[in-house]
Amino acid sequence: MTASRQLHIKFFAVLREQAGVSTLAVTTSARTPAELYAELAATRGLTLPVALLRVAINDRYATMDTPLSPGDRVVFIPPVAGG
Amino acid sequence: MFELTDQPIDFAALRTRLARPDAGACVVFEGWVRNHHAGKPVSRLEYEAFDELARLEGEAITSEAEQEHPGCTVLCVHRTGSLGIGELAVWIGVVSPHRHAAFLACRQVIEEIKRRLPVWKKEHHSGNLAEWVNCTTESVAGRLAPENYYARQASLPEVGAAGQVRLAEASVLVVGAGGLGCPAALYLATSGVGRLTLADAGKVEVSNLHRQILFTADDVGAAKATVAAARLRAQNPLVKIEAHASDVTPANVRALVTGRTAVLDCTDNFATRFLLHDACRAAGVPLVSAAVYRFEGELNVFAPHQTGCLHCLWAGKPALSLETAANCDGGPVFAPTVGLLGVMQAAETLKLILGLSTPADLTSTRLVNLLDASTQSLERPADPTCPVCSKVVTSSAAEDGSFSLNTLNDSVVLTAEQVVDLGPVQTIALLEPGETLDAASAPANTMAIAMADLGRLREVAAKGPTVLTCRHGLRSVALARLLRAEGRPNIHALAGALSAIRPGR
Incomplete structure (x- = not known):
């Protein structure tokens, strides 16, 4: 059983609209951003496939399989192209 | 098409030459000789042109207008010789399927003629007094002194006179004249970026107007790049604005971004x-x-030698899916x-040119939320x-994040300090008819040459590094560029006016 950890999540652009909030604090057993996004997609109704997203951990872009640590600040970023 | 003539202009014949069955509009501008100038009565005028240069420049001006305003045919005739009051000095006719483009092209041609055509006029006043007037000082651009236009910006310690020269020497391409491109291009133009090209194949739509601030309701249906360029020229006639009213494609992108x-x-x-992104990386352009x-x-600012590129962010993700995800909401x-x-794009671009970018500017994504x-x-x-970028061999400059633009530009316009750095040079004071050089207050080793004497100028320039100066600091830059285009890399122009040149009586 994996220990649960508290994370600070921020959604950008269309993900923010789908999630209904800009920021969110969650307690989760997710070990990676990919696992975290799967959880959030289910609870928050996020429709974009994880393969199309970027994630940043603590103000730095990271990969979806980067291990998460308690207190991490996680930003999910969809592709944006309006101009 | 451009012509010089010493005979009276037969405008009826010119109008016939422009006739086209698909033309729905003909806009004509006539420049007349008037009986006063700067508060003084004028009895007649004499126009003198430096033929070779005037024909080249006139042809360049009319063909630029035809390229930028697709569908327009331009004919311009300029007089030389002696003209009486009321006579036609210049005639410009533009025909086009629609009036909007014809108005824009006609206005552009007369302003560029006034600004660039090497023509001088001698005004005869009553009592046999006469004086030579440089026509460029009568153009809108000629009336604006750069030191006044940029005064509130050049007084920033981070900009200064040297920064203003760097901006004037810069060449920037803006792709997309929409919600981002309009404000970005506006501030780049007003800040004095010397050459600005706007690329957009689109036409102005009513639903663009709430955010694309270079366009007015009158512009609906016209080419975005062309209208935006005309608007920016009006905002700052001191800079060169070009319109590329078609798409950026794999076939033309290299030519558009290089240099x-x-x-x-x-x-x-x-x-x-x-x-x-890929064309800029290949060409070494941020x-x-x-x-x-x-x-x-x-x-995002992607510097060409920096890792953490667009591919690092989005490579491997199918392009079509990215477009769909990005535009999923209509x-x-x-x-x-x-x-x-x-406006932030304009600020980052000006910082790149002025050498004010921080390492973080070139290695970070900035996210903004207005809610x-x-x-x-x-x-x-x-x-x-x-x-793409993992194969890049990073130089020490790229590693510490400081990206220098100096190597990208071979400066034509130099400050006095930069001229000193060149070592021994031949300084040339270009004189217009009637002007004299006060040798005592001129830089050491300054030689006076008549502006129209291109042969002598070429001869002197062939001997070594040469710096051109003139009374207003405009014609010297134009001539330096002309001589550079002939393959003379050692020729420069001094930034600003040379006060040691005294005007004619």
């Missing part, structure tokens, strides 16, 4: 973004990229979001598997 100081990605799709979604936007836009991000007025910076680390 630029910076390129702005103000597009609304990933396909063009990747195309620009790309300033922005994108928005409703109340949020992101900004495109509502909060106008201030594109306004803010476009809660928050901003965030995300560091873009290199993806070690990136197919």
Whole structure:
């Protein structure tokens, strides 16, 4: 059983609209951003496939399989192209 | 087409020459000789042109207008010789299928003729007094002194006179004249970026007007790049604005970005973004990229030798899926979001040119949210598997984040300090008819040559590094560029006017 950890999540652009909030604090057993996004997609109704997203951990872009640590600040970023 | 003539202009015949069955509009401008100038009565005028240069420049001006205003045919005739009051000095006719383009092209031609055509006029006043007037000082650009236009900017310690010269020497391409491109280009033009090219194949639509601030209701249906260029020329006649009213494609992207100081990605799709990014990397040009979604936007500056590139962010993700995901909501836009991000693009571009960019500016994504007025910076680390930038051998300059633009520009216009750095040079004071050189107050080793004597100028320039000066500091730059185009890399122009040149009586 994996220990649960508290994370600070921020959604950008269309993900923010789908999630209904800009920021969110969650307690989760997710070990990676990919696992975290799967959880959030289910609870928050996020429709974009994880393969199309970027994630940043603590103000730095990271990969979806980067291990998460308690207190991490996680930003999910969809592709944006309006101009 | 451009012609010089010493005979009276037969405008009826010229109008016939322009006739075209598909033309729905003919806009004509006539410049007349008037009986007064600067508060003094004038009895007649004499025009003198430096033939070879005037024909070349006139032809360049009319063909530029035809290229920028597709569908327009331009005919311009300028008089030389002696003219009486009321006589035609210049005639410009433009025909086009629609009036809007014809008005814009005609206005552009007369302003460029006034600004660039090497023509001098001698005004005869009553009592046999006569004086030579440089026509360029009568153009809108000629009446604006750069030191006044940029006064409030050049007085910033971070800019200064040297920074203003760097801006004047810069060449920037803005791709996309929409919500981002309009404000970005506006501030680049007013800040004095010397050459600005706007690329957009689109036409102005009513639904653009709430955010694309260079366009008015009158412009609906006209080519965006052309209208925006005309608007920017009116805003700052001191800079060169070009319109590329067609798409940026794999076939033309290299020619468009090569030699630029910076390129702005103000597009609304990933396909063009990747195309620009890769062309800029190959050409060693920084790309300033922005994108928005409703109340949020992101900004990236991709320096050409820096890791953490666009591919590190989005490579491997299918382009079509990116477009679909990015545009999944049909495109509502909060106008201030594109306004803010476009202005931020202008600021980052000016910082690149002025050498004010911080290492973080070149290695971060800036996120902005106008709903809660928050901003965030995300560091873009290199993806070690990136197919594009992981292969780049980083130089020490790229590693410490300081990216120098100096190597990209071979400066034509130099400050006095930069001239000293050149070592021994021949300084030339270009004199217009009636002007004299006060040798005592001129820089050492200054030689006076008549502006029209191109042969003598070429002869002197062939001997070694040469710096051109003139009374207003405009014609010297034009001649330096002309001689450079002939393959003389050692020729420069001194920034600003040379006060040691005294005007004619």
